[in-house]
Amino acid sequence: MIVQFTVRRYWLDLKRHRTFALLAAIVLAVIVAAFGIIYPGPEFFGTFFEIPVIQALIGSIPDVDNPGLLFWFLLLFSIFANIIYPVIGIFFGARILPWDERDGKELIFSTEKSPLRYFLENLLLVIVLIPLVVLPAYLVGVGSLLSGGGGVSSFTIAFILPLFFAFVVLMVTSFGCAISSSTRTGYALGGLFFIVSFTLDLLQQEIDFVKDINLMTQIGAIEHALNGTWNEEFILRCLFLVILLIVLTIFFLYRIDHIKTRSAYQETVEEENDHGKRKIMARFSFIRKFVRTPIESILSRTGWNYPAFRDHLQSSAGLFLIYLVVTSMLLAIVVIVYPGDAAMEVVISDLDIVFESPIIAAFLFGHSLTATLEGFLLYKIMAFHWIYYGPFLFIGTYTIIMRDRNAGYDEITWSMPRTRTRIIMERTIAALVYLWIIMLANFVVLYASQIVLGTYADVVLSDFGATVLTFIFLGIGYSLFLVLFVALASIPRPKYLLVALLSVFLIAVFIPMISILNQDLSWLLYLTPFYYFDVAGIFLQDISFEKVIPELIVFGAVITVFFIAVTTKWIPTRDIA
Amino acid sequence: MKELPQEIKIEIKGLTKYYGSTRGIEDLDLEVQTGEIFGFLGPNGAGKTTTIRCMMNTLLPTKGEIKISGELVSRGNPSLREKIGYIPGELALPEYYTVNEFLNYIEAMRGKPATRRQEIIDRFDLNSNLRKKIGALSKGNKQKVGIVVGFMNDPDVLIMDEPTAGLDPLLQQVVFKLLLESKKEGKTLFMSSHNLEEVQKVCDRVGIVNDGFLISIEEIEDLNKDVPRILEARLRNPDETRLTEFGDRLLEFRKHDNFVRLLIRKEDSIKDNIGILLAMDPEELIYPPASLEEFFLQFYEGKTKVNME
Numbered sequence: 001m002i003v004q005f006t007v008r009r010y011w012l013d014l015k016r017h018r019t020f021a022l023l024a025a026i027v028l029a030v031i032v033a034a035f036g037i038i039y040p041g042p043e044f045f046g047t048f049f050e051i052p053v054i055q056a057l058i059g060s061i062p063d064v065d066n067p068g069l070l071f072w073f074l075l076l077f078s079i080f081a082n083i084i085y086p087v088i089g090i091f092f093g094a095r096i097l098p099w100d101e102r103d104g105k106e107l108i109f110s111t112e113k114s115p116l117r118y119f120l121e122n123l124l125l126v127i128v129l130i131p132l133v134v135l136p137a138y139l140v141g142v143g144s145l146l147s148g149g150g151g152v153s154s155f156t157i158a159f160i161l162p163l164f165f166a167f168v169v170l171m172v173t174s175f176g177c178a179i180s181s182s183t184r185t186g187y188a189l190g191g192l193f194f195i196v197s198f199t200l201d202l203l204q205q206e207i208d209f210v211k212d213i214n215l216m217t218q219i220g221a222i223e224h225a226l227n228g229t230w231n232e233e234f235i236l237r238c239l240f241l242v243i244l245l246i247v248l249t250i251f252f253l254y255r256i257d258h259i260k261t262r263s264a265y266q267e268t269v270e271e272e273n274d275h276g277k278r279k280i281m282a283r284f285s286f287i288r289k290f291v292r293t294p295i296e297s298i299l300s301r302t303g304w305n306y307p308a309f310r311d312h313l314q315s316s317a318g319l320f321l322i323y324l325v326v327t328s329m330l331l332a333i334v335v336i337v338y339p340g341d342a343a344m345e346v347v348i349s350d351l352d353i354v355f356e357s358p359i360i361a362a363f364l365f366g367h368s369l370t371a372t373l374e375g376f377l378l379y380k381i382m383a384f385h386w387i388y389y390g391p392f393l394f395i396g397t398y399t400i401i402m403r404d405r406n407a408g409y410d411e412i413t414w415s416m417p418r419t420r421t422r423i424i425m426e427r428t429i430a431a432l433v434y435l436w437i438i439m440l441a442n443f444v445v446l447y448a449s450q451i452v453l454g455t456y457a458d459v460v461l462s463d464f465g466a467t468v469l470t471f472i473f474l475g476i477g478y479s480l481f482l483v484l485f486v487a488l489a490s491i492p493r494p495k496y497l498l499v500a501l502l503s504v505f506l507i508a509v510f511i512p513m514i515s516i517l518n519q520d521l522s523w524l525l526y527l528t529p530f531y532y533f534d535v536a537g538i539f540l541q542d543i544s545f546e547k548v549i550p551e552l553i554v555f556g557a558v559i560t561v562f563f564i565a566v567t568t569k570w571i572p573t574r575d576i577a
Numbered sequence: 578m579k580e581l582p583q584e585i586k587i588e589i590k591g592l593t594k595y596y597g598s599t600r601g602i603e604d605l606d607l608e609v610q611t612g613e614i615f616g617f618l619g620p621n622g623a624g625k626t627t628t629i630r631c632m633m634n635t636l637l638p639t640k641g642e643i644k645i646s647g648e649l650v651s652r653g654n655p656s657l658r659e660k661i662g663y664i665p666g667e668l669a670l671p672e673y674y675t676v677n678e679f680l681n682y683i684e685a686m687r688g689k690p691a692t693r694r695q696e697i698i699d700r701f702d703l704n705s706n707l708r709k710k711i712g713a714l715s716k717g718n719k720q721k722v723g724i725v726v727g728f729m730n731d732p733d734v735l736i737m738d739e740p741t742a743g744l745d746p747l748l749q750q751v752v753f754k755l756l757l758e759s760k761k762e763g764k765t766l767f768m769s770s771h772n773l774e775e776v777q778k779v780c781d782r783v784g785i786v787n788d789g790f791l792i793s794i795e796e797i798e799d800l801n802k803d804v805p806r807i808l809e810a811r812l813r814n815p816d817e818t819r820l821t822e823f824g825d826r827l828l829e830f831r832k833h834d835n836f837v838r839l840l841i842r843k844e845d846s847i848k849d850n851i852g853i854l855l856a857m858d859p860e861e862l863i864y865p866p867a868s869l870e871e872f873f874l875q876f877y878e879g880k881t882k883v884n885m886e
Contacts, residue, residue: 307685408669417659
C-alpha cells in the first residue's frame with residue numbers, strides 16, 4: 001500500500017515538475033549519449049591516469065592536446081559525482097517533512113493519513129529517487145575514471161558506498177526539520193554535517209579518532225572500487241545512523257507543533273530576541289561608526305540611491321560569512337597543526353610526492369597518499385576548493401537575483417518608479433560583486449596558505465600563482481556569463497532559470513569537454529567564450545597576460561552590450577507577474 | 578445621473594489579456610475621473626487582478642491600451658509610477674525585513690521621502706510592530722504594512738486590489754475613512770473587491786466584471802437600488818400563507834423549521850416588509866446585506882457582456 005501511494009505521489013510530483021523533468025531528462029540523456037560517442041576508450045584513460053599530476057597540470061603530456069584542461073574537466077566531474085550525493089541528500093531530506101508552510105503542510109496533516117505514514121511514504125520515495133537522479137552524473141564522472149582499470153562491479157561499489165553517505169545526510173536534514181518545524185533548520189543541519197564531514201576528512205591523516213568517526217573518510221568509494229572491496233564497516237555505521245535518525249525523527253514528529261504559530265507569545269519572545277540581538281550588535285557599533293556610516297554618507301551625498309543593489313547584496317552577507325569561515329577553516333588547520341617553517345622541508349618533499357603521483361591517485365576521494373598533512377592540505381586546497389565555490393556561485397547568484405520573487409514581494413518592486421532595466425541592472429551588479437568578493441576570498445586564502453608555508457613558498461609560488469590567476473580569470477568570465485544569463489532568464493518566469501543554468505553548464509563545461517576529447521568536434525569550442533579568451537592558456541600554454549586581458553575585456557564588453565540590449569528591449573515587453 | 582468631474586485620470590481602451598488560450602479580461606473599456614473612487618466588482622476569477630496588473634504594467638495587454646494621467650502605462654515610465662500608489666491583492670512581503678526596514682527600502686526605491694509614512698503608521702496603530710520582522714506579523718498586520726506602502730508617498734492615483742482583505746471590521750472602517758479622505762483631497766482611487774457592502778460604502782461608481790467581461794458600470798446610487806434586501810427571522814408563528822402579502826416583491830424564499838430567509842426587491846418599503854414579519858411574532862429579526870453572489874444571481878446570471886448604454 002505504501003508503495004502504491006509513493007508511486008502515485010512520485011507521479012504527481014513528476015507531473016507538477018514535468019517541464020523540469022523533461023529538460024533534465026533530455027540534458028542527462030544528451031550528456032550520457034555524447035560522452036558515449038566521444039568516449040576515447042579505456043586505453044586512453046589507462047594511459048592518462050598513469051601520468052604524474054604535475055605533468056598534467058603544466059600540460060606537457062605527449063600525444064594529448066590540452067591535457068591540463070581535460071584533467072580539470074575530469075576532476076570537476078569526479079568531484080561533481082561525489083558531491084552530488086550529499087547535496088541531493090540535503091535537498092530531498094528537506095522534502096520528507098515539508099515543514100515549510102508554503103508546502104501546504106496544514107492541508108497535508110489534516111488528511112486521514114497519519115503523519116507517520118506520510119513520513120514513511122516520502123522516505124521511500126526519496127530512497128527510490130536519489131539513485132535515479134545521481135546515476136547519470138556518476139556514469140559520466142566515475143564511470144570514465146574506472147574505465148581504465150575497473151569494471152561493472154567496481155562501478156557498483158563506487159556507486160553504492162557514497163549512497164549510504166547520502167542517506168545519512170538525508171536523514172540528518174530530515175531530523176533537522178523535525179526538531180524545529182522549519183525547513184531552514186534541516187538545510188542548516190544537513191549542510192553543517194556535510195561541511196564538518198568534509199573538513200574532518202582533511203584531518204584524517206593525523207588524528208585516528210577523527211578517522212574513526214568521520215563517515216566521509218570511510219567512504220573511500222573509488223579506492224574500494226579499484227581494489228574490488230566493499231567497506232562493510234562503513235555500510236553498517238551508516239545503517240545504524242540512518243535507523244537511529246529515523247527513530248528520533250518519528251519521536252519528534254509526534255512531539256512538536258506541526259505549524260509554527262505566530263501567536264502574541266511568540267511575538268513577545270521575538271521581541272526579546274531582537275533586544276538581545278541589538279545588544280550584541282551594539283558591541284559592533286564601531287563598524288557602523290567607522291565604516292558603514294561614512295560610506296553611506298558619501299554615497300548619499302553623491303546621490304547614490306540603488307536599494308535593489310544594496311539590499312540584495314546585503315542579503316548574501318550570511319553566505320559571505322559562511323564562505324569565509326569555510327575557506328579560512330582550511331587555512332586554520334594548516335596554521336594550527338604545523339605553524340612556521342619547521343615542517344616545510346617535509347612539505348616540499350610531500351608536494352613532490354603528490355605531484356609525481358599518477359593522476360588516478362589524485363582522483364581518489366579520501367584516498368591515503370603517503371603525504372603528510374600539509375602537502376595533502378595544499379593539494380586539497382588547490383584541487384577541491386571549487387567544491388565550495390560552485391554551490392556558492394549558484395546559490396549566491398540565485399539568492400540575490402531572485403530575492404524579491406522568492407519572498408513574494410516582486411509585485412511591489414515592479415510597481416516602484418524605476419525602469420525594469422534599472423532594477424535588473426542593480427540586482428545583476430550586486431550578484432557580480434558578490435561573486436567577485438568570493439573570488440577575492442579564494443585568492444587571499446590560496447596566497448595566505450603560501451605565506452604560512454614560509455620561506456619555501458617561493459618554490460611553489462609559480463605553480464600556485466598561475467593556478468590562482470587561472471581560476472580568477474576563468475571565474476570572472478564564467479561568473480559574468482552565468483549571472484547575466486540567470487538575471488535575464490529569471491525575470492519573466494522563474495522556470496527559465498533552469499534553462500539558463502543548463503545553458504551555462506552546456507557552454508561552460510560540456511561543450512569544451514567534448515570538443516577537447518574529440519578532435520573532430522573541436523569546432524564546438526568556437527561556441528564557448530573560452531575560445532575567445534583563453535585564460536587557461538596562461539597556465540597551460542605559456543600565453544601571456546597581455547594577450548588574454550584584452551580578450552577578456554572584449555568578451556566582457558560583448559556580453560555586457562548584449563545584456564543591456566536585452567534588458568532594455570526584450571524584458572520590458574514581457575509579463576512578469 | 579450625477580455629473581462627473583471633467584478630467585479623465587484613468588482611461589482603459591479595448592483592454593484584452595489572454596494567458597495562452599485562457600481569457601483574463603476581454604475588450605475592457607473604462608474611464609475613471611479625477612477625484613473619484615471607482616470600484617471594480619466581481620467574483621473570484623472575473624479578471625479584476627488581471628486588469629490591475631495590466632494597469633501596473635507587470636502584465637502586458639494582448640490588445641488595447643491603458644492611460645493614467647494621460648500617459649501610456651505600457652511605456653513603463655517611472656515618472657508615471659511616481660504618481661501611483663499600489664496595494665497588490667496577493668500581498669506578500671519579505672519576512673526577513675523588519676517593518677521599518679521594509680518601509681525604508683520602499684522609500685529608497687521610490688527615491689524621495691514618504692511624506693505620509695508616520696501618519697499612516699499612526700492611523701493603523703503599527704508603531705509597536707515597526708521593529709518586528711514581517712514574518713512574525715499576523716495576516717492583518719501584514720495587510721496594514723501593505724496599506725502603508727500604498728499610501729505613504731501620498732500618490733495622486735491609488736490602485737488597490739482588495740485592500741481590506743484580512744482586516745477586521747474596525748480596521749476596515751479605518752481604511753474606508755482613509756479612502757474617503759483621499760477622495761476629498763482630489764486623489765483618484767481604483768479598487769477591486771468582491772465585497773458588495775464595501776463597494777457600496779465608499780465607491781462613487783462601480784464596474785461589474787464577470788468571466789473576463791465588463792457587465793456594466795453603475796453609479797453607486799443606481800447599484801444600491803438594484804441590490805435586493807434580505808430579511809431573516811426566527812418566527813414563533815410561521816404562517817406561510819401570510820407571505821403571499823409580499824406578492825411579486827418576494828424574489829426568493831427559504832424556510833427551515835421556524836427560520837425564514839426572504840430576498841426582497843430593494844425599492845419596497847422596509848416598514849411594510851418588516852410589518853408582515855412582525856405579524857408572525859418573530860423571536861429575532863435580522864436585516865443583513867446581500868452578498869455579491871446573491872446580487873449576481875439575481876441580476877446578472879448568464880450575462881457575460883451587456884450593452885454599456
